[in-house]
Amino acid sequence: MKNLKYIIIGCVLVISFASCKKWLDVNTDPDNPNNQSVLIQNRLPWIEHFYMYSAGVANYRTACQAGVYYAIAAAQNTFSTTWQCSNANSTTPYQTWFVAVSSNVIDMYNKAEKQGAYHYMAAADVYHALGFMQMLDIYGEMPYTEAATGNPSPKPDDGKTIYNGCMAKLNEAISLFSKTQEAGAPALSAGDYMNNGDVSKWIKLCWGLKARYMLKLSKKSDLYNADSILYCLSQGPQSNADNTVVPGFNNSTVTDFLIQDPVVTNGNFNYAAYGSNQRISQYYYNLLTNMRGSGVTDPRMSKIVPAAMSNVKLDANHHVASYTWNRSIGVDSYGPSTRLLKGGATSITTATYATANKDIKYTIADATDLANFIASITAAGKTFVVDGNNVTVTYPAGSIYINNTNYVRAGDTVYVNLRSSALATSGNPDQPPTDVSWYPSIDAFNAGVVGSTGSFQVRPVSDQEILTYHEMCFIKAEVYMRQGDAGNAYTAYMAGIQANLDMMQTKLNEWQGAGYTATNPDMAPMNPDDISAYLLSDAVCQSAGTLTMSDIMLQKYVAMGCSIENWNDMRRFDFSAGDVGSFGVVYPGYQRGPLFTGQTQLTGGSPTDPRYWMRRWALPPTYEINYNSINTLALNPHAIDPNIWSMPVWWDCATDDEYYGFLK
């Protein structure tokens, strides 16, 4: 009897241990696929989307630095106005590239290699170059060879290593795209929502990127190679049909895991036109209204500079009966800055919609200000009552006005914000997908009173321009100009302007066809007569003999707009220092304004001192420097210095000695 007990216990133990091994195999998450099993054709659109996201924030914030935009938000205001560069800018482009994209690029490359899917390997190479070159442009040095593989403390690389690595990847991409994929490998079109699997377009993208990157070396007498750039341009995009853009949509309310921004929309929109904080800066506005001192308005102006409705009269149903368009002016950060000096660097106020007549009482102690204020509201045809220092203005129902009792802000309706609405951001379920205008409130929407018509490059349904033919033309113009070949430079310059106008016109026609113009005239095509007149006006240089580098670069600036390339170009020409070659001041009027408080960040004493200007960003203070401090400081002990913002990156230095001198 006792023995039986032992036998039973023994059997139970043996059986339980034998089945134990299988019983323990539960360490695979049944709900989530892991990174080994993901299909490359699902990885590629992920990469295309999230790279656009990273590029969007990089474009927007560097455009603030380049003088394209003015921003109210404290962090970006330090780029657009005070130049007291804030670390708060540093994290997002870095995080959206490294965390959302970079490890996927490596995983896709490795899996594509196993499948013989050469085109996916090549696409991984292209994104590798796009992403890391953008990081180099912004941050100068960061982990590269050890990056993106889960290495807990990757060592950073210098700018030269990153630059050469990206160029090598583009060369590899060109040869991989030229190969036929192994049987069974998924077609590129299965995962490519950017170029729809058009391999020749991808190859042109590679050559075009090589040209863009080789142009970065313009300060380096030993590495800058005009012939090579021209060769690359000859292999790159030859017309707008060869443009690589990521399309934006307004057909979903889904937001992403990382920042809760809409998934389907254009990447620039998510930063530049999502909220009410952005305005056109006067620097950009002037180029669109007074290029070359011509006083000529660019036909692109009303497509780029937003407008809001004003002088609104409502009918009995509280619907707009009549109105005029109030086209924005630019915010003056670099000039006299009269308005900003009165209210402070971030003081431009966002407009409100008046559902009913609204009285606002302003108290104005200063006699001159009082007189000027009364004059301005009289000119605007406002109803008002003056009582000593107090002026009470009545804003009729339907008005777009500033709901603030400070008279300094009362006129801020002249600065229309760049905001557009998307299904995922408007909070108004009644606003249809074909209406991307911004309405200050649901009441304003119901009345049909538009708060902003938005701006060409930063609407939810805009194209995210990865590489365009007009950029190629301007690169060509610059290269020829540097060679002293004004004739070819002029041809390319004119082709660049034309290409940008054509590209915009095509998109505007497309928008008109899709019905966006029903509520938004700024999305309608430009008047062809205005285009012709503009091309023949003084705003455009009319002969090779009078063409200047500034003409080329400012037309490029207008065309590129919301793009990191403007700030890259400005660094190559030392902004408005006028000390590069014999080109004189290439970006006239771009200078420290009266609200400048960036002495600690930009320590250079004069414009010809490299450290006078914004030349890079600090690495993300927490997520890179602090978490990886030993390695970061080993390469660049100045990474934590407050004036890191004015340290040139590798391609912004004439020589390696100069560059490594900064890193010492």
Place this chain on the structure above:
Amino acid sequence: MRKLVTALFVLLFLQLSQTTFAQERTITGTVLSDDNTPIVGASVLIKGKTSGTQTDPDGKFTITASPGDILVISAVGFTTFDVKVGNSSTISTTLQRAEGELGEVVVTALGIKKERKALGYSVSDLDAKELMKNKNTNVINSLAGKVPGVNITQFSGAAGAGASITIRGGNSTSEGRQNQPLFVVDGIIYDNSTSVTGNTGTDGLSRSNTTYSNRIMDINPEDIQSLSVLKGAAAAALYGSRAADGVVIITTKQGQEGRVSVNVNSKVSTSWANKLPEVQTEFGPGVYSSNGVLNDITYDSWGQKIPSDSTIYDNIGNFFQHGIVYDNNVNVSGGSKNGSFYLSGSNFKQTGIIPGTDYDKTTFRFNGEQKYGRLTLNANAAYSIANTDRTLTTAGLYGGGGNGAMGGVYSWPQTFNMKNYINLDGTQYRKFEGTIDLENDKDNPYWIVNEDDLTSKTNRFTGGVNGNFKIADWWDITGRLGYDQYNTNDYTYIAPGSAVIPLYQSGRLSKDRIGYSYIVTTLMSNFHKSFGDFDTHLMLGTTAENTEITSQNYWGYNFVTAGTISFNNIGNENKFFTDGTTRKRLVGAYGEFGVSYKDLIYLTATGRNDWSSTLPIENRSYFYPSLSGSFVFSQLLTNNHILSFGKIRASWAQVGKDANPYATNTYVWAPYTIDGYTLVGNQWSAGNPILKPEIQDAWEVGGEFKFLNGRIGLDYTYYHSQTKNQIGQPRLAQSGGFIFSTLNSGTVINKGMEIAITGKPIVKKDFSWDAMLNFSYNKGSLGAFIPGIAYFYPTDAQFGTVRAASIPNGGAFLAMIGRRVMHEVDKDGNEIANGRYKVDPTTGLYLLSSTANDQPVGNREPDFIAGFSNTFQYKKFTLSFLLDIRKGGDVYNGTEFALVTNGLSKKTLLNDRQSVTVNGVNSVTGEDFTQTYEADQSYTIGSTTYSGQAMIQNYWANYAQNSYNFITSVNWVKLRSLSLTYDFTSMLHNQKVIKGISATAVGTNLATWTNYKGMDPEVSAAGGTGGSGSTGIDYLGVPAVASFTFGVNLTF
């Protein structure tokens, strides 16, 4: 056998022969324990004679004795008491509970009861009476100050808020890793996690922005009979992987043999915020721009002097209310020779100090035992329902104004009436409506508490069945089946018109469900045999555990028809859900062998092998041993009255710890769709396919000493532990491609000391005084970490200018990293530690370290903690109090940081805001720098002209960035509890129904003496996250509370 019979005869004869000479009388008596409950089975002997008896279930006895005889009354676990027989024929005696006395039995690993003297490691135990002295519905809170080496941190003063407990410091730095001990209730592992449901993206919930409970709160503290704390690895080793941080063993009440007894008690208590932050009421809202222009569209209070005729609102004081608790308990117990039962029910209903918040807990428990010959079966089952009605506290929702109720309360300008939060049409009243977009605005705290709805409901069932079969008198087998299961349902509703991104401005709803289930089967075989003076035992056992956690999150936004808050009222395109399943399995096989010699020397060895599903197959099996011993040297000292008991002990052990489930792979996010393409990409956590188990190596030495027959006792322990191959998922440089990566990295070292001194200074018939003083310290440090990483950030506990961190290569485990002002340097360029501040000539303000160059600014670990408890008994009165003492340990006052930042801090009233002076050395030239900024002047710094008002504001912004301005090394003495009980039982003359009645008044946290200037320094922002956590960071939390409770206890 024959010998025994002979002996009995001899005894009987002796007794008969002696009693014939005495003038005998019949004496009746009662023996009660010090909590006035009858002691069953106490032995009553006449000194020098062999006659004796035992008490019945009512504690009563009858004995025949002569005047002058001395009755020796003793019972297991109590101090023996002598009573001289006088003229009275009744004798009532109260026995004092003995602590650490010879023969005392404690519960050790796997529920094995052992004599305390046999232990080679330190075990602390508390009985029901001790726990009930300051009853807290969260039993963890009742341990504060009572057990050396145990550190309790309350998450906040909110209703239903949890608490964390660490024993001898933490062993894992990483947030996702548990440093809290394993809880075992009646032999079954009882989950004590703090489940954070939801996600910052979808419903805005993270640890820092609402109230979370820890699940041990589901236990009714009244059901607890005793609680043992197994502190070291040796004590806990048999529990395996989950016990590396110690074990708390809870034994619930059983019925007693004898009649059925009914106990009813009711308590009512009121609680209040014990300390609120103080704010200035002199300056109104506004901020100055650099050129001196005042912007009044702001909640910041840097504006103009408030006119004397303006109304000032005490927004903070008005917001908090008195909390009320109603606590009702009933239990019925009883038993016979072969069986017993215990049945209880309770309801705890609390309203919080924040309006609209409450916590409601209802529990039921049944414990039963039945013997069938050699087989003993017992079963227990508990069911609890816990509901919390909570609020957003600090950080707000992503895309919102960034404030929760607390963030709003502590920043609302004092000239705004915060109570004015709603318009007549039901929309939110907003001071800056039209000027600040709703999504950039701040929600009014009253809006949050009245309009939003955040609740958490948990239903839990736990139960177990044990069978023990005695095969022989030297061999028995125990089998156990345990089950622990709960469902948590969290509900988060954000009302339409809240300050969130436009997408959610028509309202948002999310529901989270967590289903936890745990099944464990255990089989143990015990052998026990003596060989001469040697006593041996051998235990072999195996256990299998299966844990499965399912989670679902449903969320959506935009209610189509106002007033119906339901997913049914949301369009399909705006509804989302996610699903999760976490499975973990573990098989353990273990054994223990012990041998003792003559009650003098005890040696025990254990070994355990675990197979865990969470590790890679090649690393999933791991073995760890332990060895412990004790030497009762007082056995060798004969009749020593000064040192009545002495023992030294030592142990060494290893404990293995496995990984979290699924840490071996990198997973991908749920797909997105764009333009017909499907997008899939990596999550932000990298998995690790080559993980190894984490192994803790620990040793401890100690001793126990009793002096003067137990009137004074001393228990001393020194310990050292080192956890190698620490598994963690730290935040790392994002250039690695991920935010978190799972790694084996570095070691955590803890060493410390624990001392407990017990004393009974006065033991008289009508008056007694018991005192206990405990003292402990722990020094936690981090060993070698990943090369290249200077600081390890375990968590999101990053508030103000500081972050919780651990410092590799010997630095503090509970450090804080932060920003500071740079000091002047000496000739060699080295910073002078207490030198003058550097002033940056380009800003005219103190030169701050770069945020990227944050360095350690504090250590949150106390120098020592201590508890001093005293109980005085005078006749029917019992008075006890507990002091909780802490020396050192830095606390960051992030609340004050926030107040300085928003201009509400009283500090900012310096010089009536008319001037500030910067005094130090020029950071560029090294020359002296002194500059006073006057409000009505202007200053040109670099090429910019600043108004004096802007410079004063900038001065305070600069001040706020210096972490040291808000860090205090905190000392405190807290009157943790003060209670007074009166026993009315003796007034119940010949009462047949009511057997006992007593009333108790208890005050908790009535007084705190501290050098800390903020709210209560016992804080942990972000709900005490895991790993090295957020303890010691005070940031916009719900204030801690003090309370007063009155209760009545009736026994039938």
